[in-house]
Amino acid sequence: MTSVADYYAGKNVLITGATGFMGKVLVEKLLRCCPQVRALFLLVRPKAGQSMQQRVDDMIKCKLFDRVREDDAHFHRKIVPISSELTEPGLAISPEDADKLAACVNIVFHCAATIRFDEPLKHAVQLNVIGTQQLLGLARRMRHLEAFIHISTAYANCNRKHIDEVIYPPPVEPRKLIESLEWMDDRIVQDITPRLIGNRPNTYTYTKALAEYVVQQEQDKLNIGIIRPSIVGASWQEPFPGWIDNFNGPSGVFIAAGKGILRTMRANNDAVADLIPVDVVINLTLAAGWYTAVHKLVPRCPPGPLQKHHVMSSFKRNPLEQAFRRPNANITSNYLIYQYWILVSHKFPALLYDLVLRLTGQKPQMMRIFNRLHKAISLLEYFSSQDWEWNSENVNMLMAQLSPEDRKVTFNFDVRQLNWPEYIENYCIGTKKYVLNEDMSDIPAARQHLRKLRNIRYTFNTVLVVFIWRVFIARSQMARNIWYFVVSLCFKFLSYFRASSTLTN
Template identity: 85%
Template structure:
């Protein structure tokens, strides 16, 4: 890699030493003219294929390409028709999203560049029609493979189909593309989470993907479910396991295709683009933040001192687009891997996140909160279980009882059970640290012009975490829950009401304990009087001390 960098940094000298432009093309895999092109200039006139374009990251990728590379020729997106909604309807709904407001202001006809292709990742050949295959093979210049299942508890067969077999089939299609210049695969930084130090390399797969696929074909789903824990070994779930297999599958094509692999960590709301705090789902930390803001989540098992390796979605997309440019222009001899993480560059810890999330939701409360935001992070299993019982299950039972008595359907216990399951899936990632090498990320940044560094900024050293978390929380309120910021005064009033209810309840509880336990027992009364007198003596002592000091 360092050899390739030195070649690209002094093109004129190389051209003379190599005997002219044609020889330079043989060495670098690109001409001097194309090397000098900026990122946006490279994408001008290009046809791009994007999988997973209707997902969180895919939408941001589409928006960024349209806004920052306005001369891009066409974006072909693979779309799966859903029950009751055609492919065209899904794309039309996506285009109405607030995410595309800035693009809409610049070009109201931007949707004309988006060409949907009917596809289904679970079907042979991705269920792309022969006519569409011919069309794609004739025009596509670069492929961004973002599609994957991100469910941690996905059954192994299904995760294998979506994350590995679909990747194989897309690579097969890529081989047929006449003008393909780069194939960029979106993986995850946790594909090798069974290691503590993770370099920007493809590690040997836990099993040969082809053999695993052949073995599972004849197995009953029940058998596969039973053997899954033994298959995934020291990885926490089928997601990380199948993403590791997919990386190996992609790497096998590195001598026939120009390949780049992006490994983001925990992808969160946008940092800067197209505006701060954009998020459209409950996945990952977003659902946890909302549950805490609503007062539903009161405890979570995590290590306060562990690094919370959040990465803003726009950082991932900016890195992805620049990696696409670098891969196509410089044509590295082997697939380059980019660990897109923050922990080793600009670390932020789970304890800090808890503090800033709580502070943010107290300043900008969510509407109709169940309780005041007051979550607690602990790494102790017994303490966590105690708080789950006292602050989750007990209030849920009381609330459901009230709903039953009022003739409504109980729901709070069901909500808490789903919350506990989601948090349980995150515990592995919130209780430990990893070290990621990010040399390729730094190298790529050094290859950009000052203008490209601004337009496609992925320098996480500039990230201000408290400000980012504040915008993230506001983003969940505005874009996920669709709450109006003008209603914040009413939401604050609701929190004050909840506070008064809590104070009243605590007062009544103390009175109840006094009447039932203390007032009827001489020993309890003696203990009570002793504690009160002791407190009074301490107060008198501090008052006397302050008087002498004055």
């Protein structure tokens, strides 16, 4: 049985989406744990005024690559950036580059995609479906290709409750959809999008389902493998715990909760999300690359439960700077209760805060922030308030195929060993350190700020009670009688407990 690292020795690997969250972890892991890999060809586009080379240089300077740098200061020599825009004809790869790739690439990892839930259908199809088709076209030209690994999502078939490790028939024949979208203007496409996506929640899951089908069409010509991760979160162990660099999925929710902005969300009460650490997904992906070179498979990443109290307690121990309120989110599956909390815990404090800003001559901003937050959580709700059943026999089979060393250490993807409270703690610290770039040495000041917020809350509640008392109790005889009745009842209870505790002592 060869080890996974042995398989990658001397191989030329092509990666799309290498500048993204998962792509970066894939590049890092390959360089660190498969040091004999020959070259990594990264398809990168110029962006935001930066050339492709500048972007790659910036990427490898980031902290994520510290461990690789320690092992080999010249690791960048193995990285070969190739200029490419996946939505352009021929992927906008120069003919010379295309010929070079066709001549030497052994394995392709296709990670690039638009993962936005609000992406217009035309663009989502252009990148997630047509981009994938074009990459497959290039792959067919690769004379030494051993495996084509496509990163899909566990939610590509989220319109089903039970999902097996098979490719389901597509919602529409991709070719027909592509032809229709070509002549339709954007307004028409926007109007018909809800009808097209049907019982899927967004264009992302719809186009990822089509992409799976497009990949499957090539199964007679290429060795294909499809990975379907659920919700990918910060790293568990590698290259270090808690690495995360974006606001997607749960990370944005955590940050908003840690900052005390998000106080309620609609979600399943017990297991609110199927979370999987990014290093686990990447270990599985690399193992699947090795295995697919010989066989074909569609593994799914095993999910884990995410519990909200771990998030709250982590942020209380390691608070974020300048929180709006103390972290305390109320997860509910009940629509009415949710609307109540939105009003009381989001809209009312935002209005109050904006009023204070206006009175002090500043620009109001809190209501705008909450409107954006509500848009974001409404898009995530579909995933956080439902359950799916996934079959993961292929994952178990793949695990059994690994050597003991790979299975337990180098390419471990067994989340049963994961300590969830510890993972969530590191995840929350990771959002603080790597997404918000906050310094850990500021934690005492952040704690002090939370204490100040708690005192403000106590003062506010006391003022509110006194106000209510003045308005209602002091003015109506009946309210006064009820009040005296409640107070005397409390007093009687207190005396009773005091008497009974004296007797037992």
